[in-house]
Amino acid sequence: MGLRDYVVKRILLMIPIVFVLLTIVFVLLRALPGDPVTMLEGKDIPEEVLARRRAELGLDQPLHVQYLNYLASVLRGDLGYTALERIPVAEYIAMRLPATVELALAASLLSIMIGVALGMLASFYRTKTTLPVVKIYSSVTFAIPVFYLGLLLQATLGVGAGLFPTGGRLSALNEVALSPRPTGFVVVDAFIVGKPWIVVDFLHHLALPSLTLGIYLSSVFARVTYLTLAEVTSQDYFTAGRSRGLTMMMLVLRYGMRNAMIPLITMAGLQVAALLGGAVLTETVFNWPGIGYVVYEGILKRDYALVQGAVTIYAIIVAVVNLVVDIVYAYIDPRIRY
Amino acid sequence: MSTRTSTRGSGTEIAGSTAALLASRLRSLGEQRSLSAGLLILAVVVFLALAGEYLTPFDPTLSVVAVGGKIHNIPPLLPPGSTVRIDERTELLFVLGTDHLGRDVLSRIVTGARFVLTVALVATAISAAIGVTLGLLSGYVGGALDRVVSLVMDSMYAFPGLVLAIAVAALLGTGILNMATAIAVVYIPSYYRMVRGAVLSLKSLPFVEALRVMGMDTPSILFRHIAPNALYSIIAVLPMNFADAVITEAALSFLGLGISPPTPDWGYDLNTGRRYFLSGHWWIGAFPGMMIVLTVLGFLLVGEGLGERFNPRRLMRR
Numbered sequence: 001m002g003l004r005d006y007v008v009k010r011i012l013l014m015i016p017i018v019f020v021l022l023t024i025v026f027v028l029l030r031a032l033p034g035d036p037v038t039m040l041e042g043k044d045i046p047e048e049v050l051a052r053r054r055a056e057l058g059l060d061q062p063l064h065v066q067y068l069n070y071l072a073s074v075l076r077g078d079l080g081y082t083a084l085e086r087i088p089v090a091e092y093i094a095m096r097l098p099a100t101v102e103l104a105l106a107a108s109l110l111s112i113m114i115g116v117a118l119g120m121l122a123s124f125y126r127t128k129t130t131l132p133v134v135k136i137y138s139s140v141t142f143a144i145p146v147f148y149l150g151l152l153l154q155a156t157l158g159v160g161a162g163l164f165p166t167g168g169r170l171s172a173l174n175e176v177a178l179s180p181r182p183t184g185f186v187v188v189d190a191f192i193v194g195k196p197w198i199v200v201d202f203l204h205h206l207a208l209p210s211l212t213l214g215i216y217l218s219s220v221f222a223r224v225t226y227l228t229l230a231e232v233t234s235q236d237y238f239t240a241g242r243s244r245g246l247t248m249m250m251l252v253l254r255y256g257m258r259n260a261m262i263p264l265i266t267m268a269g270l271q272v273a274a275l276l277g278g279a280v281l282t283e284t285v286f287n288w289p290g291i292g293y294v295v296y297e298g299i300l301k302r303d304y305a306l307v308q309g310a311v312t313i314y315a316i317i318v319a320v321v322n323l324v325v326d327i328v329y330a331y332i333d334p335r336i337r338y
Numbered sequence: 339m340s341t342r343t344s345t346r347g348s349g350t351e352i353a354g355s356t357a358a359l360l361a362s363r364l365r366s367l368g369e370q371r372s373l374s375a376g377l378l379i380l381a382v383v384v385f386l387a388l389a390g391e392y393l394t395p396f397d398p399t400l401s402v403v404a405v406g407g408k409i410h411n412i413p414p415l416l417p418p419g420s421t422v423r424i425d426e427r428t429e430l431l432f433v434l435g436t437d438h439l440g441r442d443v444l445s446r447i448v449t450g451a452r453f454v455l456t457v458a459l460v461a462t463a464i465s466a467a468i469g470v471t472l473g474l475l476s477g478y479v480g481g482a483l484d485r486v487v488s489l490v491m492d493s494m495y496a497f498p499g500l501v502l503a504i505a506v507a508a509l510l511g512t513g514i515l516n517m518a519t520a521i522a523v524v525y526i527p528s529y530y531r532m533v534r535g536a537v538l539s540l541k542s543l544p545f546v547e548a549l550r551v552m553g554m555d556t557p558s559i560l561f562r563h564i565a566p567n568a569l570y571s572i573i574a575v576l577p578m579n580f581a582d583a584v585i586t587e588a589a590l591s592f593l594g595l596g597i598s599p600p601t602p603d604w605g606y607d608l609n610t611g612r613r614y615f616l617s618g619h620w621w622i623g624a625f626p627g628m629m630i631v632l633t634v635l636g637f638l639l640v641g642e643g644l645g646e647r648f649n650p651r652r653l654m655r656r
Contacts, residue, residue: 020493028506028523139642143634145585147592148608148627155615166616277500281589285612295501299508299594311505318496 006330014323019071021315026070029308030063057304079309084301089309093291097313098184099169100290103213103283104275106206110214112268115221116257122222123229123256124248134226138219146278150212150285157208164208167287171205174198209286213278217271224267228260262333269325276314373643376577379636383629387451394445395431399600401440403430412440415614418621435621437607438614441600443621447629450602453514454633458583460518461525465579468522469529470565470572476530477537477568478560488534491527499524503586507595517596521586525579529572536568577641581634588630604630 054060057080058069073079079089118137122130141149158166165171170178170186178198181189190198232238233248233256241251280292287293291310298306386393402409405424413422418435434443476487494502507520540546541564549559590596591605592612599606604626611623 016489017493020489021497024490024493024497025505028502029509139635139638140631143581143585143631143638145588145592145608145627145630145634147589148623148630151608151612151615151623151627155620159616159618273496273498275498277498280498280500280504281592284593295504296593299504304508307505307508311501314498314501318498322496 003330007327010323010326010330014319017322018316018319021319022071022074022312023067025308025311025315026067029311030059030066030070074312079312080305082306083303089305092306093294093309093313095184096289096291096294098186099288100279100283100292102185102187102206103209103279103288103290106210107213107217107279107282108268108271108275110210111217111271112221112264114214115218115223116225116260116264118218118222119225119229119260120252120257122226123233123252131226134222138223141215141219144216145281146212146216147281147285149216150209150282153208153212154285165205166208169202169205169289170198171201174201209282209288212285213275213282216278216282217275220267220271221264224263225260228263229256232256232259265325265329265332269322269329272321272325273318276317370643372639372646376636376639376641376643379632380640383451383633383636384455386448387455390449390452394442394448395433396442396445398441398445398449398602401436405430412436412442414438414440415619415622416440417619418443434625437610437622438619443625446602446607447604447625450604450607450626450629451633453597453601453603454584454587454605454630456514457517457521457587458580460514461521461583461587462576462579464518464522465525466529466572466576469526470533470569472526473530473533474537474560474565474568477534478541478556478564484534487530491530494523495527495531499582500586500589503590504593504595507590512595512597517587517590520590520595521583524586525575525582528575528579532571532575533568536571537564540564540567574641574645577637577644581637581641584630584634584637 051060058066061069077090079093081087082089082092118134122134154166157163169175174195177195178186178189178193180193182192183189186202187199190196190202229252233252238251238255241255242248276292279290280295282288283290283292284296291313294306295310297303298310391398396403396412401412401414403412403424404410405428410424412430412432414436415438416422416432416436418433420432420435422430422432424430432442432444434447436442437446472487472491476484503520503524506523507517510516510519546559546564549563587596588605588608591603592609594609596606596609597603607626608623608630611620611626614620614622615624
């Protein structure tokens with residue numbers, strides 16, 4: 001089977017996966033005991049108001065009708081309206097999507113850079129101290145909750161040293177200067193509008209949130225790089241290369257890393273869930289206006305449609321990202337195209 | 339084996355094998371060390387959770403203190419190490435300072451252990467019970483059941499765990515059981531995958547066939563003979579699940595989906611402390627955060643020690 005056939009097959013396979021994910025979301029949000037309306041609107045609200053909200057959200061219907069309605073409305077791209085401003089939830093989330101993509105890309109890049117660099121350093125200089133350093137780094141970065149790490153960076157590099165802004169995506173002036181947003185992505189929009197200097201301000205704001213999320217995700221990459229390289233470097237051809245006078249650095253860069261790529265990409269694919277989950281907390285800490293922040297807003301404003309809409313969008317993102325990872329994987333490793 | 343590096347310079351074969359032996363001893367000691375360090379940390383945290391109020395100098399939920407029959411207000415936002423003079427004879431020490439309401443931070447982080455650990459314990463129990471049962475059935479029965487359950491579990495596995503937990507917690511509300519359920523949902527697929535894999539490889543072994551030939555019924559084979567062997571595979575998952583449950587509990591509390599005040603809880607206090615971090619009152623949030631890190635590290639070390647012992651090729655999974 002050629003790459004194209006595989007891609008087509010994989011795209012078709014996405015349909016049942018999205019369907020299953022949406023069903024899971026539905027089961028979790030509707031079929032579990034617990035009434036979202038009383039839960040989110042509060043207990044001291046008169047029963048007729050609650051009943052009206054329930055009818056509005058379609059929660060007074062029998063479960064199977066709710067299920068079909070839910071699937072149908074998702075297919076139509078209709079996720080309901082926000083409770084307060086009455087904006088379509090789909091539109092509201094679409095507005096926030098670029099910010100999450102920006103944060104996720106920056107954080108992934110940083111995490112791979114930090115992780116791979118650490119793992120490589122540890123295998124260049126194989127002494128008694130390097131392995132424990134990688135181990136301690138990856139354990140501690142795993143153990144620190146991402147929001148705590150964010151707060152610490154905010155307090156030290158942000159407020160303490162005054163190096164970086166502690167929240168938001170742009171400073172207020174630039175937020176206004178960039179008001180028509182053709183794409184929603186700051187880097188692209190800044191050039192379209194003709195004010196490329198806004199990018200600097202954006203990167204300045206992006207620094208702390210992406211570093212937070214990047215450090216949080218880097219622990220696994222450090223470990224995977226180190227372990228793979230440890231295995232590769234104990235192979236015979238490595239010893240042969242060493243005896244021919246090649247330096248360790250050259251061997252690792254030219255031969256070791258090529259072998260480490262496949263487990264790294266697998267790991268990167270597996271990390272997407274952690275990335276999206278971590279983004280919810282990072283966006284909350286840094287008031288980064290992405291989808292993760294929408295989830296937080298939904299909880300805070302007790303807006304059921306918003307929470308449900310965001311979770312639905314996450315389901316679709318997960319399916320799409322998995323598709324992309326699989327295709328990249330098939331492109332890199334020819335053995336995959338079964 | 340790293341005999342090559344450890345024999346460097348020794349030359350003789352005997353010295354080489356001694357060095358190899360020593361290296362393997364050292365390695366198992368290192369494994370032991372991470373296990374025992376983890377167990378030590380956990381022992382302390384569990385002790386704090388059990389002893390709670392009996393240890394603390396102040397009531398963690400009150401901003402007043404009774405000295406000599408009189409009620410005194412505790413000043414809020416005292417930095418760590420502050421002392422407050424009540425009268426000539428009594429001076430109160432606030433080792434880790436006080437929070438925005440004048441409650442002792444040390445007392446709150448000591449008593450805060452209880453809620454987190456209870457939630458994590460219940461959550462781990464729920465997800466292990468469901469995940470293991472599903473894994474056993476799905477792996478042994480196979481066929482359509484296996485395909486459907488696997489598809490659902492794989493989808494859940496790919497879904498961001500925290501978002502799932504948030505969705506469930508937002509629906510169920512606060513309380514130990516509700517939070518535990520929300521957290522439990524996330525880890526069910528991990529148990530499922532481990533147990534299913536183990537069952538698949540076990541059920542093709544001759545002893546299972548022998549049992550079947552002997553006329554033993556399926557439930558007995560599954561629960562009395564396969565299950566005990568398959569359960570080995572989850573030993574390494576359990577501590578990781580615990581660690582993750584502690585982090586997720588803190589995250590839910592941090593997002594405002596945790597318990598209601600004034601019950602002390604690390605995640606909740608970290609959320610409160612968040613507002614004061616930026617104004618320089620770092621101790622309100624910093625110490626509860628440290629407790630979370632320490633506890634998670636404890637579980638992680640135990641998991642690592644057990645993982646190396648039971649399955650040396652296992653990688654860490656988030």
